[in-house]
Amino acid sequence: MRFQASLLSTIVLAAFVAALPHGFQDADAEYEDSSLTGFSALPEAGQVVFAPIEFSDDLLDFDLSDDSVDSAMVDDWKTEVVKQHNAYRAHYGASALTWSDQLYAGTKQWADQCKFQHSNGGGKYGENLAAGTGNAYGFSNGLKDWMDEAAKYDYNKPGFSSGTGHFTQVVWKSSKQVACAISNCRGGTIFQQPSKYLVCRYTPPGNFAGRYAENVGRYH
Numbered sequence: 511m512r513f514q515a516s517l518l519s520t521i522v523l524a525a526f527v528a529a530l531p532h533g534f535q536d537a538d539a540e541y542e543d544s545s546l547t548g549f550s551a552l553p554e555a556g557q558v559v560f561a562p563i564e565f566s567d568d569l570l571d572f573d574l575s576d577d578s579v580d581s582a583m584v585d586d587w588k589t590e591v592v593k594q595h596n597a598y599r600a601h602y603g604a605s606a607l608t609w610s611d612q613l614y615a616g617t618k619q620w621a622d623q624c625k626f627q628h629s630n631g632g633g634k635y636g637e638n639l640a641a642g643t644g645n646a647y648g649f650s651n652g653l654k655d656w657m658d659e660a661a662k663y664d665y666n667k668p669g670f671s672s673g674t675g676h677f678t679q680v681v682w683k684s685s686k687q688v689a690c691a692i693s694n695c696r697g698g699t700i701f702q703q704p705s706k707y708l709v710c711r712y713t714p715p716g717n718f719a720g721r722y723a724e725n726v727g728r729y730h
Contacts, residue, residue, distance in 0.1 A: 517626055517639070517640065517641045517642075517700065518638075518639065518640050518652075518655055518656065518676055588609045590649065590650075591609065591649065591688060591689075591690045591710075592606075592607055592608065592609050592688065594649070594650060594653055595607050595653070595680060595688055598653070598657050598680060598681065599680065599681050601729050601730060602681040602683075602726070602727040602728070602729060602730075603683065603727035603728075603730065604681050604682065604683045604685075604727060605683065605686075607685065607686060607687060607688045607712075608686065608687050608688075609687070609688065609689060610687035610688065610689045610711075610713065611689070612689075613635060613687060613688070613689035613711045613713060614689035614691065616629070616711070617689045617690065617691045617709050617710070617711045618691035618693075618709075620691075620709050621691040621692060621693040621707050621708070621709040622691075622693050624693060624695035624696070624699040624700060624707055625699070625700075626639065626641055626700045626707070631711075631715070633715065634713065634715070635711040635712055635713045635715050636679045636682070636685065636711065636712040636713070636715035636716045636717060637709065637710070637711050637712070638652075638656055638676045638679055638680070638709075638710045638712075639707075639708070639709055640652030640655055640656065640676075640707075640708045641695070641700045641701070641705050641706065641707045641708065642705060642706055643701055643703050643704070643705045643706075647705075647706050648692065648706065648708075649690060649692060649708060652708040652710075653680070653710075655676075656676035656677055656679075656680055657676075657677055657680060658677075659673060659674045659675075659676055659677035660674070660677045660681075660729065662674050663677060663678065663726065665726075665728060668722035668723045668726060669719070669722050670717055670719065670722070675717055678716060678717055678722065678725075678726050679712055679715075679716040679717055680712075681726060681727065682712070682716025682717070682725045682726065683724070683725045683726075683727065684714055684716065684721070684725055685712040685713065685714055685715070685716050686713065686714065687712070687713050688710060688711070688712050689710070689711050690708065690709065690710040690711075691708075691709050692706055692707065692708045692709075693706070693707050694706060694707075695707045
């Protein structure tokens with residue numbers, strides 16, 4: 511069993527929070543195993559199951575705006591990012607997101623810096639971050655980690671929590687567009703070993719104080 515580590519962080523638009531990882535988790539998991547059957551006790555996070563998107567290492571750190579990148583791979587990336595987001599959102603009464611080329615350029619630029627901290631969006635977008643080690647870590651793993659927070663969200667006290675902020679942004683009903691980028695980061699940047707860094711941005715942004723009840727639906 512290979513050990514893998516991951517980090518998560520989310521932008522907080524309701525209140526100022528230092529741009530540091532909210533949590534560190536060592537997971538005894540093989541990401542080749544995409545069955546996720548061990549999460550049956552968490553229906554909110556476990557109903558939608560995807561195999562990780564697989565790209566060869568030399569293609570993983572790509573820029574969609576680069577004309578040399580294969581157009582089919584670009585389309586596959588955009589399609590999977592939107593499809594997997596929308597499959598989760600549908601279970602929470604949120605409308606489908608569309609891809610934003612306008613958001614993507616800055617998202618990719620930030621991911622390429624390999625600094626696990628939030629950008630300063632000035633309220634223009636919401637931002638979720640995830641990073642993990644291991645060759646099989648990818649977009650699907652990061653998105654699922656964010657959605658696993660659903661089991662901890664308190665609908666009786668709707669509002670922001672550092673333990674559920676990724677989830678609430680993903681399913682935020684008022685958000686309409688998304689762009690995600692993933693980059694290979696060398697050892698000594700995010701982790702001591704090489705890692706992959708996922709950045710997703712959303713517009714309009716979510717996690718606004720006083721608007722959780724109307725924007726974070728219950729699972730159905």
